[in-house]
Amino acid sequence: MEKNPLNIGIVGLGTVGIGVVDFLTTNKDLITLRAGREIRISGICAKRKNKKRELNLSRFRWISDPLTLSNEQGIDVVVELIGGQNDPAKSIIEKSLLNKKHVVTANKALIAHHGHYLAILAEEQKVSLNFEAAVAGGIPIVKILKESLSGNDISRVYGVINGTCNYILTQMENHEQDYSKIFRDAQNLGFVEKDPSLDVGGIDSAHKISIIAALAFGSRINFDNVKIKGIESISLIDITSASAMGYRIKLLGLANKSTAGISQVVEPCLVPKESLFGKLDGGTNMVMVEGNFVEKTHYIGLGAGAGPTASSIVSDLIDIARGNISSSFGQRASELEISQHVSEDLSSSFYLRFLLTDKPGTLAKLAGILGKYGISINHMRQLRHQGENAPVLIVTHPTAKISLTSAIKEISKIEICKSDPVYIRIEDL
Amino acid sequence: MEKNPLNIGIVGLGTVGIGVVDFLTTNKDLITLRAGREIRISGICAKRKNKKRELNLSRFRWISDPLTLSNEQGIDVVVELIGGQNDPAKSIIEKSLLNKKHVVTANKALIAHHGHYLAILAEEQKVSLNFEAAVAGGIPIVKILKESLSGNDISRVYGVINGTCNYILTQMENHEQDYSKIFRDAQNLGFVEKDPSLDVGGIDSAHKISIIAALAFGSRINFDNVKIKGIESISLIDITSASAMGYRIKLLGLANKSTAGISQVVEPCLVPKESLFGKLDGGTNMVMVEGNFVEKTHYIGLGAGAGPTASSIVSDLIDIARGNISSSFGQRASELEISQHVSEDLSSSFYLRFLLTDKPGTLAKLAGILGKYGISINHMRQLRHQGENAPVLIVTHPTAKISLTSAIKEISKIEICKSDPVYIRIEDL
Numbered sequence: 001m002e003k004n005p006l007n008i009g010i011v012g013l014g015t016v017g018i019g020v021v022d023f024l025t026t027n028k029d030l031i032t033l034r035a036g037r038e039i040r041i042s043g044i045c046a047k048r049k050n051k052k053r054e055l056n057l058s059r060f061r062w063i064s065d066p067l068t069l070s071n072e073q074g075i076d077v078v079v080e081l082i083g084g085q086n087d088p089a090k091s092i093i094e095k096s097l098l099n100k101k102h103v104v105t106a107n108k109a110l111i112a113h114h115g116h117y118l119a120i121l122a123e124e125q126k127v128s129l130n131f132e133a134a135v136a137g138g139i140p141i142v143k144i145l146k147e148s149l150s151g152n153d154i155s156r157v158y159g160v161i162n163g164t165c166n167y168i169l170t171q172m173e174n175h176e177q178d179y180s181k182i183f184r185d186a187q188n189l190g191f192v193e194k195d196p197s198l199d200v201g202g203i204d205s206a207h208k209i210s211i212i213a214a215l216a217f218g219s220r221i222n223f224d225n226v227k228i229k230g231i232e233s234i235s236l237i238d239i240t241s242a243s244a245m246g247y248r249i250k251l252l253g254l255a256n257k258s259t260a261g262i263s264q265v266v267e268p269c270l271v272p273k274e275s276l277f278g279k280l281d282g283g284t285n286m287v288m289v290e291g292n293f294v295e296k297t298h299y300i301g302l303g304a305g306a307g308p309t310a311s312s313i314v315s316d317l318i319d320i321a322r323g324n325i326s327s328s329f330g331q332r333a334s335e336l337e338i339s340q341h342v343s344e345d346l347s348s349s350f351y352l353r354f355l356l357t358d359k360p361g362t363l364a365k366l367a368g369i370l371g372k373y374g375i376s377i378n379h380m381r382q383l384r385h386q387g388e389n390a391p392v393l394i395v396t397h398p399t400a401k402i403s404l405t406s407a408i409k410e411i412s413k414i415e416i417c418k419s420d421p422v423y424i425r426i427e428d429l
Numbered sequence: 430m431e432k433n434p435l436n437i438g439i440v441g442l443g444t445v446g447i448g449v450v451d452f453l454t455t456n457k458d459l460i461t462l463r464a465g466r467e468i469r470i471s472g473i474c475a476k477r478k479n480k481k482r483e484l485n486l487s488r489f490r491w492i493s494d495p496l497t498l499s500n501e502q503g504i505d506v507v508v509e510l511i512g513g514q515n516d517p518a519k520s521i522i523e524k525s526l527l528n529k530k531h532v533v534t535a536n537k538a539l540i541a542h543h544g545h546y547l548a549i550l551a552e553e554q555k556v557s558l559n560f561e562a563a564v565a566g567g568i569p570i571v572k573i574l575k576e577s578l579s580g581n582d583i584s585r586v587y588g589v590i591n592g593t594c595n596y597i598l599t600q601m602e603n604h605e606q607d608y609s610k611i612f613r614d615a616q617n618l619g620f621v622e623k624d625p626s627l628d629v630g631g632i633d634s635a636h637k638i639s640i641i642a643a644l645a646f647g648s649r650i651n652f653d654n655v656k657i658k659g660i661e662s663i664s665l666i667d668i669t670s671a672s673a674m675g676y677r678i679k680l681l682g683l684a685n686k687s688t689a690g691i692s693q694v695v696e697p698c699l700v701p702k703e704s705l706f707g708k709l710d711g712g713t714n715m716v717m718v719e720g721n722f723v724e725k726t727h728y729i730g731l732g733a734g735a736g737p738t739a740s741s742i743v744s745d746l747i748d749i750a751r752g753n754i755s756s757s758f759g760q761r762a763s764e765l766e767i768s769q770h771v772s773e774d775l776s777s778s779f780y781l782r783f784l785l786t787d788k789p790g791t792l793a794k795l796a797g798i799l800g801k802y803g804i805s806i807n808h809m810r811q812l813r814h815q816g817e818n819a820p821v822l823i824v825t826h827p828t829a830k831i832s833l834t835s836a837i838k839e840i841s842k843i844e845i846c847k848s849d850p851v852y853i854r855i856e857d858l
Contacts, residue, residue, distance in 0.1 A: 026721070138723040139726060140577030147744060151740065218459070292736075294737050310722055324576075324753045
């Protein structure tokens with residue numbers, strides 16, 4: 001190899017940081033061959049130097065202040081793996097770009113919030129800001145959207161993009177245990193982020209769907225317009241009822257484009273058991289992209305973990321090593337437009353669950369209100385009593401969400417309704 | 430847009446060629462935005478100018494001799510969509526590269542046979558030779574292997590990469606009809622290539638798996654070392670028996686790497702019904718890639734048709750328009766090495782079917798020979814008699830293929846065996 005090595009500095013040495021060091025050392029020769037030059041770790045940096053880590057890092061140059069790395073003459077690329085949407089991650093990236101260093105990051109929160117600003121900065125400085133690892137772990141969905149499918153007019157991208165939620169929902173079904181029990185188990189296993197609302201509250205999926213939507217639709221990233229519903233309110237009864245009707249419940253990220261605008265939603269949905277989404281286990285992620293020429297495509301892989309995440313980071317590094325300096329969002333950042341965001345544009349069927357007093361006329365009353373809002377019932381079941389009351393399950397025919405929420409609001413106020421009604425969208429995909 | 434357009438010439442205006450024209454005109458503005466410049470059709474060329482085609486092509490400049498296109502000053506890229514492994518396709522590509530024009534092609538036969546030579550030529554001329562559309566239609570597997578997963582040490586790539594075979598096998602199962610009937614139907618529907626051996630004989634899959642193996646393992650493409658078995662010998666009884674045992678039969682392309690070397694195989698395999706491969710319908714393709722850091726990933730999409738194929742061609746063009754000139758096989762072509770090819774390196778279970786005379790001692794004799802070769806039986810079933818004889822089905826425990834074929838050879842020679850034994854590998858994936 002005649003070429004100079006690509007000198008990188010890694011900031012953040014948690015699971016992913018160590019994964020990247022491991023990858024770059026284990027596959028060193030292969031990477032050099034593929035990249036056309038060595039990718040050399042020329043500096044590492046983390047909060048605590050003496051923390052016990054899985055790899056011996058003593059042969060790498062330790063730099064105590066991350067901002068030093070952003071300044072160093074000898075560093076071509078800064079790999080930011082600290083996480084968190086603001087400082088120190090943000091100012092490290094900012095400073096690196098201002099110093100004309102390429103940046104590779106796995107930080108979805110930061111890209112979701114500051115991606116546009118940073119992409120403009122990278123463009124001005126003529127360097128890359130790459131974030132393949134920020135979405136769906138080892139699935140190369142960023143490059144697929146930016147490069148492989150980039151000529152397609154993409155109408156929708158749906159994904160199961162948070163492994164923790166998928167794990168919890170799968171475990172609830174497999175062990176027939178309630179959310180709180182399984183959630184505690186997952187926490188004890190270290191599967192849940194420190195702030196659980198990031199995972200189970202749907203925020204992590206929302207970060208990712210906002211990145212996906214920007215890439216797919218060529219629009220300026222807009223996290224604030226993601227409508228988010230987490231999985232905390234999913235009861236075991238919903239999971240078992242859905243199962244009895246041939247469905248599974250998955251937390252989906254849904255990005256749609258229509259003539260009215262873009263909608264970005266994160267919410268639990270019923271999906272057919274036999275569909276690809278219905279078959280997804282545990283920590284596996286899947287993204288479905290539909291474009292006007294390629295039609296439907298699906299991408300499946302591990303959504304987290306040191307290896308898959310490092311794989312995406314190294315692919316970003318190889319791109320830079322090869323001299324393939326690309327725009328962060330697949331087109332000139334300064335030309336990305338703010339799209340019209342609409343809250344809901346597709347009608348769909350819904351699964352509804354009510355707890356009703358078991359008196360004559362109750363079901364008629366319920367059906368009456370649904371009918372008033374133009375919602376027709378596909379099928380209805382009454383389950384075994386719970387004391388005085390009985391759970392009633394309904395699957396509707398396709399209906400606009402606005403009609404549904406209005407009907408639900410009215411029903412929740414009448415005295416026969418004994419707890420907050422539950423409604424979950426059915427995605428037939 | 431300030432930049433000059435990228436001027437392309439299209440040679441070959443069949444389904445795919447027309448698909449490319451359609452894509453580039455329908456999504457013109459979007460493509461210009463994404464590519465950073467216009468991709469302009471500056472010349473088209475096919476055998477017959479006046480053939481009835483789905484699009485009106487009169488506004489494009491018609492060039493009657495494809496070699497003129499390869500010579501034209503104003504053409505930056507030649508898109509070769511004639512097909513066929515030799516001339517005229519080969520000399521058009523050769524000439525274009527020699528004239529420092531980039532080449533985009535969907536021609537798997539040509540790449541499988543001459544890919545190495547042409548990649549070297551492209552490298553010498555410092556232009557791109559891109560062939561995303563040559564493998565798996567709209568699935569961007571070439572770029573995924575060349576760029577996204579390129580740092581991974583890839584151990585295997587398996588794929589269902591011929592839609593016609595998958596369609597025929599699916600139809601046989603769904604309609605419980607024999608191969609010959611379904612094959613004729615598929616031919617009448619225009620689903621089968623003029624030379625059917627390309628599809629049902631497994632040659633098309635072999636072209637593709639040789640390209641995949643070269644990309645995945647960084648080895649010089651070697652079509653001649655693909656072991657090929659088609660689907661012509663698959664009987665309905667095998668499909669229904671496999672189904673009763675929880676399997677489906679799929680024509681798989683299998684590329685494996687071990688310390689011994691690379692193996693490339695195309696053959697029908699039993700796959701679990703519940704696996705992703707077992708669920709694949711009709712013309713859908715799927716490729717599974719396993720790397721040492723990314724672990725298992727799956728990619729699903731339409732494997733043929735104008736739209737998906739055009740999507741891959743346009744992605745190759747956008748790469749060129751953006752100035753991303755990459756090596757054809759993911760590393761310097763002149764450094765690609767000839768790998769050791771081994772015929773078989775993995776042991777697996779097998780499905781066996783024999784037609785045996787129904788006499789006492791027959792099964793014992795059969796089991797005796799299998800035992801002699803160290804093949805142990807997982808389960809065995811005897812089906813309803815066919816006259817004097819009875820079909821016997823066996824599923825073995827994992828065994829080396831060499832032992833199996835030796836045993837089969839011996840069994841086929843004894844008098845109790847009334848027709849050629851059938852054996853199909855079981856891939857538990």
